[in-house]
Amino acid sequence: CTPHPALCLPTVLTVCVLIFCSLCALLTPMLGGGRGGVGRTRPPPEVTVLLWWEPFGHRRHMADCQRRFNISGCRPSADRSRYQEAQAVIFHHRDFVLHGLGQLPAGPPQRPPAQRWVWMNFESPSHSPGLRDLAGIFNWTMSYRVDSDIFVPYGYLHARRGSPRFSLPRKTKLVAWVISNWNEAHARVRYYHQLRKYVPIDVYGAQGLALEEGSMVRTVSQYKFYLAFENSQHTDYITEKLWRNAFKSSAVPIVLGPPRSNYELFIPPDSFIHIDDFPSPRKLAIYLKFLDQNKPLYRRYFAWRDKYDVHMTSFWDEQYCKVCEAVRTAGDQLKTIQNLASWFES
Numbered sequence: 001c002t003p004h005p006a007l008c009l010p011t012v013l014t015v016c017v018l019i020f021c022s023l024c025a026l027l028t029p030m031l032g033g034g035r036g037g038v039g040r041t042r043p044p045p046e047v048t049v050l051l052w053w054e055p056f057g058h059r060r061h062m063a064d065c066q067r068r069f070n071i072s073g074c075r076p077s078a079d080r081s082r083y084q085e086a087q088a089v090i091f092h093h094r095d096f097v098l099h100g101l102g103q104l105p106a107g108p109p110q111r112p113p114a115q116r117w118v119w120m121n122f123e124s125p126s127h128s129p130g131l132r133d134l135a136g137i138f139n140w141t142m143s144y145r146v147d148s149d150i151f152v153p154y155g156y157l158h159a160r161r162g163s164p165r166f167s168l169p170r171k172t173k174l175v176a177w178v179i180s181n182w183n184e185a186h187a188r189v190r191y192y193h194q195l196r197k198y199v200p201i202d203v204y205g206a207q208g209l210a211l212e213e214g215s216m217v218r219t220v221s222q223y224k225f226y227l228a229f230e231n232s233q234h235t236d237y238i239t240e241k242l243w244r245n246a247f248k249s250s251a252v253p254i255v256l257g258p259p260r261s262n263y264e265l266f267i268p269p270d271s272f273i274h275i276d277d278f279p280s281p282r283k284l285a286i287y288l289k290f291l292d293q294n295k296p297l298y299r300r301y302f303a304w305r306d307k308y309d310v311h312m313t314s315f316w317d318e319q320y321c322k323v324c325e326a327v328r329t330a331g332d333q334l335k336t337i338q339n340l341a342s343w344f345e346s
């Protein structure tokens with residue numbers, strides 16, 4: 001410090017202040033005064049999660065998170081008079097599209113500083129208009145994307161826990177597809193037109209055979225294969241078409257969606273057939289007919305069932321309870337989602 005003592009004093013002071021502050025930060029939680037401070041140690045005993053819109057305007061009974069999902073201290077509510085006390089508020093993207101940005105809580109009263117606004121969306125970017133208007137509003141994202149703040153997939157595999165051994169239902173038919181939103185521009189419809197030239201496909205839904213309410217799993221389980229074709233192709237966008245329509249029906253999924261490597265983050269490589277595994281729909285059809293005649297090879301697509309069970313996400317109560325859990329485990333760090341559109345569309 002010899003050359004310019006005048007420069008030296010501020011440096012020493014800064015170092016002192018830094019050391020003092022670090023000590024304070026360390027001691028505060030130990031002294032029990034940390035609530036709202038740097039290191040809050042205990043999660044709040046009760047978390048109120050406010051649902052700003054009930055998805056698609058349907059009123060629902062709020063779940064008991066403890067009983068359903070083993071998540072304690074959780075109070076989901078759709079009662080807007082709880083706005084000030086809510087630690088998190090959930091906004092469903094589809095309902096933004098319906099109601100518009102003007103319907104956001106505007107204040108007064110002010111947005112409570114510790115409250116998290118959660119953007120919730122389970123549609124793909126192709127069906128999520130208006131993303132660009134939503135920069136800098138939310139604190140957390142909740143979607144099917146793994147890199148969401150709160151990741152809620154449409155389904156997942158978990159280790160088997162004493163459930164009865166898997167037994168393959170009797171299969172008398174070959175390929176099924178259930179589709180309600182028929183659009184000639186979708187890749188899935190174009191692929192179907194090619195594939196059906198080489199192998200018969202039973203189509204159910206608006207454009208095909210009638211499917212009684214609640215009979216999907218029973219119907220599809222008669223088939224060896226199911227076309228789990230997504231309406232659009234995006235990162236992690238793997239829906240109930242795989243989890244329920246195919247897996248719950250014990251039909252081998254033939255998937256059209258993100259690349260095979262993306263599916264393999266979630267399900268075993270030998271649990272599905274990807275359309276990209278074949279250079280053409282004709283080659284895929286030849287393989288399906290081959291498997292149809294080769295029982296041991298077909299059965300290999302079910303080997304994973306010795307180890308795993310399928311969990312189907314329960315829309316929407318599982319989502320609300322997951323937000324509670326996230327609030328309880330989060331610290332006090334502030335966050336704002338600035339790049340919602342570019343992230344979600346990537």
Ligand SMILES: *[C@@H]1O[C@H](CO)[C@@H](O)[C@H](O)[C@H]1NC(C)=O
Nearest residue numbers: 066067068069070071072161
């Ligand atoms: C429920 O959660 C508690 C605490 O997180 C855990 O110890 C317990 O094993 C869980 N119970 C079940 C049935 O998963």
Ligand SMILES: *[C@@H]1O[C@H](CO)[C@@H](O)[C@H](O)[C@H]1NC(C)=O
Nearest residue numbers: 113114115136139334335336
């Ligand atoms: C949430 O985002 C808002 C808007 O950017 C911001 O003012 C607020 O500090 C954030 N709150 C938390 C708890 O991250």
